[in-house]
Each structure stands twice: as C-alpha cells, then as structure tokens.
Amino acid sequence: MTINRRDLLGYGAAALGAATFGLPRAAKAADELTIAYNVNLPSWDPTTGPSAVNPTIQGLYQSVFDQIIGQKPDLSFTPGLLTEWGWNDDRTKVTMTVRDGVKWHDGSPFTAEDVVWSLQRAGDEKTGNPIQFVWKNVNNFKIDGNKITGDVVQFDPVYFKWMSFLTGYILPKAYYEKVGAEGFEKAPIGTGPYMVDKFERNAFLRLKANPHYWGTKPAFENVTIKFVTDAASRVAEIESGSSQVTLEIPYEEYDRLIAKDGLAGSIKNVSDIGMIFFNDIEAMLDKNVRQAAVMAVDKELLVKRLLRGYGQPIATLETPEYAAFDPSIKVEHNPEKAKELLAASGYSPKKPVKFTIQTTKGFKPKDYEMIQAIVGMWRKVGIEANIEVYEIAKHYELRAADKLAPAAFYNWGNSIGDPTTSTGFAMYGPSPHSVWDSKDLVDMINPLWGEKDETKRIAGWKAVDKYIAEQAYVLPLIQYAQPIVHSKKVNVVQHVSGALLPALMTPAA
Secondary structure, rough: OOOOOOHHHHHHHHHHHHHOOOOOOOOOOOOEEEEEEOOOOOOOOOOOOOHHHOHHHHHHHHOOOOOEEOOOOOEEEEOOEEEEEOOOOOOOEEEEEEOOOHHHHHHHHOOHHHHHHHHHHHHOOOOOOHHHHHHHHHHEEEEEOEEEEEOOOOOOOOOOOOHOOOOOOOOOOOHHHHHHHHHHHOOOOOOOEEEEEEEEOOOOEEEEEEOOOOOOOOEEEEEEEEOOOOOHHHHHHHOOOOOOOOEEOOOHHHHHHOOOOOOOEEEEEEEEEEEEEEEEHHHOHHHHHHHHHHOOOHHHHHHHHHOOOOOOEEEOOOOOOOOOOOOOOOOOOOHHHHHHHHHOOOOOOOEEEEEEEEEEEEEOOOOOOOHHHHHHHHHHOOOEEEEOOOOHHHHHHHHHHHOOHHHHHHHOOOOOHHHHHHHHHHHHHOOOOOOOOOHHHHHHHHOOOOOHHHHHHHHHHHHHHHHHHHHEEEEEEEEEEEEEEEEOOEEOOOOOOOOOOOOOOOEEH
C-alpha cells in the first residue's frame, strides 16, 4: 500500500491520539464502536449557553439525554419522555402526559416533577437558556400523577415542536440541585440510551449503554467519540481503521473512500442550510452592496464544482422540507447587474467596496473553500472581502453579542422545519440569534409569533421571505447533503436533522 504525505500525517495524528488518551485504534469487539466527530463538546448542560443552540452537538446530547418529544430519522414526531401532549380548544392551556417507568442514569425515577422543574428553569431568563423566549410562554404548571397542565401566557404555535429541538431536554431536578452546575459538568446524567463513562475535554468522550433505558437498547455497549475538528484528520481516522464512522468530510474524499474495500457511505440532503449572515453595519447598510453581493454568487456552480453535485441551492432560509418553502421566490444570479448596483454607490473592480467575511474551516464540507470561491466572485464585480477564520464556538459568541463581521458564514439547522426557527430567529432583530435589526422586518414578523390560524401564519412567513429576498438582508446559499463514511461492519441510519446518533447504529450481519 502506498501512503502519501497527507495519509502519513493523518495516521500520525490518529496514533498520537490513541497513545495519549488510551483510545482504541479500532474496535476490539462487536459491542465497541469508535466515531470521529467534527466538533468539540463545550458543555454538558444541553439547555444553557451558546453550545445549546449548536445543531451539530445535538447528536452528542441526544445520546445521553432524551428529548421531551422524540423525533424519528425522517423528522416525524414520536412519543419520548412525553407520551401525549396538546392544547385545549382555545389555546389557553397545555396538557402533557409523562412516560412511566423511566429512570435516570443513577437509577432514580424520572418524574413529572423533573419535567416541570426543567420547563420552569428553561423559561427563567436568569438560567441562560438561549430559547428562553419560547419556554417562558407557558407557566403555572400543575401536576396530577403523571399528568401536567400549564397556563399559556402567550400562544406560541411551535411550543411543542421545540420539545424535539434545541434545548428541548429534561434534566434531573434532585441530582442537579444536589451537585449544582459545576458538579453536573463533572458527572452529567440523563435518561438517554448512553451514559457518560469518561470525558476528556477537546479529546474524546466514552459512552456505555444505559442498562435502565426505557427504549430500544443500543446495539453497541461501548462507544468512543473522538473530537477531530480537522477534516483531513477525520479522513485519516476512517481510512486507517482508527474510527469506524465519521462525517462532514470533503465530498471528493467521500466519493474516494466509499469506493475502497471495507468502507461504505450514506449521503442525504439534511435540514441544515449554508448561509451568510449580513450584519447591519458598515457597507451592509447600503442596499446596493447587499444586492450586488447576492447577485454575484453563482450557487449552481458552487454545488456543481465544489460540492460535486451534492446538496442544492436555496433562495430563502427555507428548504423544500420546511413548512414555509416557496419555490416561486427566486434570487437572480446576475454579475453585470451587480456591477451596475455597485457603480451606483461609487464602487467598481478598480475601486472596490471592502469588508470582512468570517467563516469556519472544516466544520462543514468545503465551508472555507466555498467562501474563497464567493470572495472570488465578488472581486470580479467590485467587492473586496477579507476572510477571517474562526471556530464555530466563536461564531456563537460573536452572534449573541451582535458583533459578527459585516458578512459571516454559518450552518443553520432546523430539524423541526418551522419558519420561526429558520427565517424567524435568524432575521428577527431582538432575537439573540440574529444580527439584522431593521425595524421594517421586525414589524413584519411581530404579528406572526402568536398567529393561531396556521394557514395565515405560513402565508405570512412566505411574505417575509419574499421581502427579505428583495431587500437582500441575508445570503442563503445551499441545503447541505451530509456525507457519512463508515466501516461495512457497521450499519448507520442517517438522521435528516444531521445528528449522528450511535444509538441508531448496529453491527452489520
């Protein structure tokens, strides 16, 4: 076998990780699984802080904690820690039925009190839940056995959908109050299919199957998840056999690897979208600049050349799977018109408008290369953008503080497919997840938050999407296809949310 320099470096990194942390270079038994993951895990509380709204981390959280309402791989909802849920006729109360017979990882019983405590904690702005503005909409909970009722403070049509999404987890009341936030970080427990066996920050996570699990018992008794943020190193992990599963690698490497003996793959369009935030500062306050920046980008070419045909271009912050997707909304690719718009504001290729664009590198397949290509397209029409690379954790920090650069690449996840959780949170100025703050858009969106007529609500969001496209307040790029490569000894079920779940993996026959 011939090993090139890239392979040699990758193999060296894998061997170093095994030597340093005592990790297996390959699974040693049928009940052991090793995964090379693309992000680190900053925190063990899935309900507070910036990491709680990182879609890529949810696969780690869902391995240890159950979501309140479950979601199947096709994104359809299914009973989880709640077996029933709903509204009364006038939408003034919620009712929930808590699953019986569930135990926490320490063997203590899971109860309705845990649910109420967690929901109240999530709705308290002091606890730092990034989605607090959703959870605060129901309070005055009452418990009767395994039945819970709550009063609606403000109707939110996606309240129950959020229970399958970001921060939609239940924590153990008695245990958390006993050990506190610091103790929970050191020894987290949930009700999920796996328990934390060992955790080395920025290195690896070792899981073991939960013997008390109420659902289907995981096929793999032991799972080691290596945090491998460099894409080339993840390729080396799977090619060397150090890991049996990996994800989010360059598409050309996906095609190459699945052709090799012993390896297979899965690639599907998932609910994630690639986008560029425009911050309402500096050059982005000029509509001509924004429109030119959008018109100059050839999304079809990006998909064809950089992404090898995987994924698809999008014109709004909605994909075909989202409830408010409107195929009639088109965004023109027209470099000549982009030049005219820039000229009207005094810019040209010889006298370009200048700003910074921030991006991750290796977090998603071809993220950095895609931004490089876009910057090249911009240069031709009169935009000079300086690329600044940051880690995904830094993006969350800057976005929450409204300090992103004028342009910033991001991967937006929306596994519940509702327009509030794509266009809504990304573009509503008061949201901590938005950096565009114009009053016109806030006024359009405000009435939609509590709209009880579903047909009217979705139509309203489509109108918002159309207006955003006309004003060029954001640059939607693509719906991602997620590449997963795995050993043929492992069966992998791909989840359309993009979450990589070891509980869905089984040894191949």
